[in-house]
Amino acid sequence: MGRFDGRRLSLPRLAVLVTVIAGLTYAGTSSWRYVQDAQAASSNGAAWYAAYVDATVTPLYEFEQPTTKADRDIVLSFVVASQTSTCEPAWGGAYSLDAASDDLDLDRRIARLRQQGGSVVVSFGGAVNSELSTTCTDPAALVDAYRSVVERYDLRTIDLDIEGAQLGDTTATTRRAVAMKALQVERAKAGKNLRVWLTLPVSPEGLSTEGRQVVAAMLEQKVDLSGVNVMTMDYGASRAKGQSMLDASTAALTATHRQLSQVYARAGQDVGSATLWRRMGATPMVGQNDVPGEIFSIAAARRLSAFAAEKGLGRMSMWSLNRDRTCGANYPDLTVVSNSCSGVNQGSDSFATLLRGTMTGTPDKTEVAPTATPTGKPTGGRDGADMPLADDPSTSPYPIWAQDETYVEGTRVVWHRNAYVAKWWSLGDVPDDPVVDESASPWRLIGPVLPGEKPIVLPVLPVGTYPAWDQDVAYRKGERVMLKGTPFVAKWYSAGTSPDARSTQNEPSPWRQLTDAELRLAAKVAAEGTD
Structure with a gap:
């Protein structure tokens, strides 16, 4: 006797059976796709947090002295085209790489941060000045310019912050993508992979057409793009009336996720939802934004961090560590953006800690620099x-x-x-x-002290560049004097206090010795015969 005891399957029963089998097949395929998607997302490494640090704004931010894990990893900004040479990289357009080492001690401070387990990403571009690819039209020279930065700071991850008019420069967009591909190939051959992130402006509706084209160009040139980081800030008129900064930010991320799935699909890369979230990042501007009335609060930071964890966002940053503190009582107008404070009452909280949340990854796996105190023979x-x-x-x-x-x-x-x-x-x-x-x-x-260093030679100002300090003269803030050949500038009104007189924390000196950069500028002015 057969299993069905000689009974035949009716047409209605057959239809039900086919439907069930199809459903099970779809469920199995869908589940397997979900597993593959999750595995792909996890293969990109743990999600990481690194705040931006403005490297050249004054007062300088002492990033080399991290106090928590939240300020241990940084995105140092911005390298742009020099104001005097279109293919020369410069910090903020004003400091060549060598000048940044001499005047800002940048190389040494990066080494110090790495000694303490920190990571450094360098960001090219930004809202001000010119990103290298927009001014350097020679493809080989452009690769050389990017390479000089990557090699000097031994970078594993770089950030390309493209915004403003630079977004619409399609020629530069292609030139940049070609250079990134060439650089990645070079680094891979040298056994040092280079991760590339794009940072782009966003509205609650997502990326602009130009922003999507910047991503598409990278994919078209086969750049191994680690991710797209969107600037969840400065929405202006694109933010709906009554829409909170948090809601605008989550809407922007959700819309960008949808857009990127289409951009990747058109490039022939079928990535799943989880993988795509892992290839995205968010960067809010903490506290008071550039746009009046836009304030990203401590509460918003908590909830954005939770959103990032829920979606599996691969990266979180913020603008900037320089600003992560409550403004002092002497800062009168909190609606005006400060480079040194957030403009909101943070209490005991830091935006960095809240936005980092549960992220434990690191963007940069460079070698740790030598220990702070090398030792010799016993x-x-x-x-x-x-x-x-x-x-x-x-x-x-x-x-x-x-x-x-x-x-x-x-x-x-x-x-x-x-x-x-x-x-x-x-x-x-x-x-x-x-x-x-x-x-x-x-x-x-x-x-x-870094390998291969030599004494930094500073110019000697000619006698008479500034008046000799005189104990009988009263000096106002900003006036400069010379004492034993060393130039000083008055920090406030003083009379009878020598620039080299003893000072303490409680009774600080009214004088400050000129910085190396100021000294070089003074020497240049003196040499040109102007004051």
């Missing part, structure tokens, strides 16, 4: 420990610290193969004294 000490290497003036960028030398605020020295800057007047205070609390030490550690 000297026979009681515990057998190595002693610090002796400092060599010929391989030190700044003078070696001396016990009997007086140092004023801003003076930089080398001690035990590390560079330090004086926070205030100092005499006999050892820079690396282990028993002195950091807040009480007159010295701030900048970073290690």
Whole structure:
């Protein structure tokens, strides 16, 4: 006897059976696709958080001294075309890579951050100045320009911030994509992969047509694009009346996700929803935005972080670490954007910590720099420990610290193969004294002496460039004087106080020694015979 006991299947029963089998097949395929999608998303690595740091705005942000995991990884901005040479990369258009090293100690500070487990991404472009591909029309020279930055800072991840008029420059868009592909191929051959992120403006309706074209150009040139980071800020008229900054941001991300799925599909890349979320990032402008009335609050930061975790966003950033603090009482108009504070009352919260949320990844896997204090052969000490290497003036960028030398605020020295800057007047205070609390030490550690360094030669101002300091003269803020050949500028009104007189935290000096950049500018002005 057969299993069905000689009974035949009726047509209605057959139809039901076919439907059930089809449903099971679809469910199995759909489930497998979901598994593949999730696996692809997870293969991109853990989601990471890194806040932008404006490298050139004053006062300089001391990113090399992270206090939490939320400010350990940074996106350093912005490298653009030099104001004097279309194919030369420059920080903020004003500092060549060498000048940034000398005047801002940028290379050393990056090394110091990495010593402490931090990561550095460099961002090209931004809202001001010109992104390299818009001015450098020679394809080979453009690759050279990007390469010089990547190699100098040993980067594994870069960020291309394209906005404003640069979005509509289709020739530059193609030129940039071709250069990125060439650079990725080069780096891969050298065993050092290069991850490329695009950062683009967005509205609650998503990316602009030009923004989508920037993404499409990268895919067309076969660039291995790590992701698209959208600037959830400065919505202006695109934000509906009554729509909160949080709702505008989540709407923008959702719309961008839908748009990117279409852009990838047209490029022949069929990526799933989870993978696409992992290839996206969000960057709010914390606190007061550039647009009046647009305020991204602490509460919005919490909820945007939760949204990112729910969707599986691959990256979170913010503009900027420089601004992640409550403004002081002396800052009168909170509706005016400050480079140094958020414009909202943060209490004990930091935007960085809230936006990082549960993200544990890192954008940059570069080698950790040498330890802060290299050691030599044991000297026979009681515990057998190595002693610090002796400092060599010929391989030190700044003078070696001396016990009997007086140092004023801003003076930089080398001690035990590390560079330090004086926070205030100092005499006999050892820079690396282990028993002195950091807040009480007159010295701030900048970073290690780098391999191959030589003394930084600063120009000597001709006698008479500025008047000699006179104890009988009253000086107003901004006036400059010379003392023993060293130029100083008055920080406020003073009379009878010598620029090299002792100062403390409680009684600071009214004088500041000119920075290296100011000194070079002063020397240039003096050489041109103008004042």
